[in-house]
Amino acid sequence: MAELAVQAIGFGVVTGALIAIGAMGFTLQFGLTNVLNISYGGVMTAGAFAAFLAEEAHLPTAVGVVFAIAAGALLTWLLGRTLFAYYARRGAGLFEMVMVTLAVSLILQYGIDAASREQIYRFSFPQGASLRWGWFTVTVTQLALVAVAAAVFAGIEVLLRHTKLGKALRAMADQPRLARTCGIPTSKIVNVVWLISGALAGLAGLAYIINSLTISASVGTEFLPLVLAAAILGKAGSTRGAVGAALLLGLVTEEVGALGGAAYATVAGFGILAIVLATRPAALAGQAAAKAEITV
């Protein structure tokens, strides 16, 4: 029992890292644009399939990784700049934008579903050696995923806190109108955010199938709830919060999965969300009070 619990900590960190990659991209974009982008799940699926196609074409693994990231970034940027911008110009409110992104999500998911003939495919990715350290067992690839998540986190931290672009980005997330009148090139910054967020969506989709070794059109719908939950728990726009919440969700789901049965793993993760919502509504009410404005 104790061994299972300790092992689950290791898996929890890996799962947490997967969720964190997606949640960081989601929350960065959500914090800046105020679009609660449900189509993010569809973009994750698209990124995963880009890598899968590269693998099917016998291209090197590195090319597959690049494909996934590029597909995610391009798709998100296009959607943000064309479709979302169109509806925002027509005065869509916060909820209307959710509906727009949801429609896009349906189109992406079922489009991929139709193209992939509704099949589940095997995805092969080198897993590397199994490492043992006490009761912990992880593969080299899983360690690499954790390292990638940590690197993404560090990269975003440096970008936000130590570059001029990051400063402009934080200013915009806080006060979009003021930022615009201060001469911050808001349009350029929105571009950058769509690209980063999309790249992370593609990467997250890839990371998800590297870990599960299967791929189907429902990758996004399976993965998005966890990513969304982490972003909401961690407070919109906060990458640190998203990473913390992702780790918490990862650990809880894996522990419950190991000790109580796989069926209850995800449910327990969402249990946390429900508990937080029920007991700390002030955390969300504060966000509700702030006047949020769509910026795309």
Added chain:
Amino acid sequence: MSYYLSTLAVYFFIDLLLAYALNLQFGWGGIPNFALIMFQAVGAYAAAVVSLGPDTGINAFQRYVFGASWPFPLPLVAATVAGGLLAVVVGSFSLRRIRRDYQAAILLIVALIATGLVTNVVGFVNGSNGLTGVPRPLSGVLSGLTYDGYQWVYAAWCAVLAAGGYLLVARLGRSGWGRALRAVRDNEDAAATIGLNPAGLRMQAFVLGGMIAALSGGLLVEFLASWSPAAWGYAETFAVFTAIILGGVGNNWGVALGTLLVQVIFLQVPTFLPQVGYTGLIDALQWVLIGVLWLACLALRPRGLIPERRFRAALAAGAGTREMPASQTFASGDGDAGHAAREAAVPAARAAAVRATPAIARLPVVPAVDRADSVLDVRGVSVRFGGVQAVRDVSLRVGAGEVVGLIGPNGAGKSSLLGALGGQFAITAGRVLLGGHDVTALPPYRRARLGMVRTFQHTSTFEGLTVFENLLAAAMSARGARLRDSLDDSRRQAQASEVVWERLREFDMVPVADSYGSELSGGQRRLVEIMRCLMESPRVLLLDEPMVGVAPHLVRRISEDCARIAASGVAIVIVEHALEVVEAVCDRVVVMASGQVVTEASYAEAMSSGAVREAYFA
């Protein structure tokens, strides 16, 4: 062919019930229920497990809980109850005061978890394979019928229930309860300040909708005889959303049209088409098209093919109409009424107002003894937002019939103090007494019911309600908006309507009775907001910058109205930057700076003492 048609008819009526459930929750309640399909599912499972026989053990081909062989119509009752219970549980944490986009995301997550849970826990309702062999209701009694005949009987039964659903929802929509629900949808804060309980109303709509959705699930499973997670994918919810958005949110006929177009013609008819490509291709492409259709609706006709109908007060007022002045014929605020017609209507309305002036005397006249006492007693109130102390130890007493002006520079804490009094902001220290009652811990709607009402700095008319309905919602807020009275409240509505007409005449607003807030000028909106506050005979009226964006001639009118309202015994606290207004209206001014009261004196004294100058230039 007859088989196809009867099947389509059954689907149509069941989908219609589900669409009415969503229209109640989303169209009127504004709840973005992205978990709708979960409620249909719980009804289906509930009906299935109570009508199936007992689970015979691990070797049976399917495993489930309960198993009771209940006869018709008990499974449908079980379904409805299950839907209501689930709605209470889900609503208790998802209906809180959070941004609507968050709420939508949380409900979506809940629906996805539910699918995951039911799929993975096999012993509950047989996991991903689902339940099958659910007995068809009354098949013994109706054994004389052919298979085809049974189908048509079942379609008729579904039609009866759908018609019942329509009658219920239509009645609710016209009731005081339905209007209150729409008021909450349009502006939760403003709804609370006229005494409506936003959380309670939303919960009632959510539970009622959940029950209707679950009933539709029960009907569906008794028809299909089987039910599994594949039948309630999250995308199904969005088909219902597409249907009501295409047809017209908030309009019952629009909802029916949308359901026919989307659920039947678009989603069901193609399943009878010959196979194209691999199995499931058409299915997947249909959902892609649903997404496209949804985007097109939002872009081209966001209010739907048959939009929510405008409430015509003159027609609906019933008894009240007979006594209407001639101007009433011009009262519709539509473009077609025309500017000239409206101009012509004004003198007549004004004449009516003169006749009706004594109406103000109906506001309770406070006895002289009470006037000496303070009706509003603020004792050492502080408000803190995070690290900012917005209001610091403020004490203030206002007597009945007194008008107190709250002035001070931006950031002095005037609006925060008003929020603390109205209940929008939590008080960190101190107490607020209203006529001797301690209201410090009460939510805004309870304070409103005790007689403390307010207006907001920003426009807060209910956008989806006409001027008349704005006032009617307030007139019926405390007792008239109860769900249990909603099925028979026409007499109550007629009574309240008379009061509304009186108030409209008194304020010269009869010509715009049927206009939406967006069709009025800034000043007229302010007036509507103030009138709305007066509908329930308040004791304390809190006005937050009532003159912002108001045309000069209306500023004078609103000032006069304030004096008149105060004369009837209402205590008024007014935050205002226009000092000439403060001078004209207020008996006393309270000067605030940095969250504290600097001085409290008559307007002339305050101006000459230099306290104001100090406060503004400190």
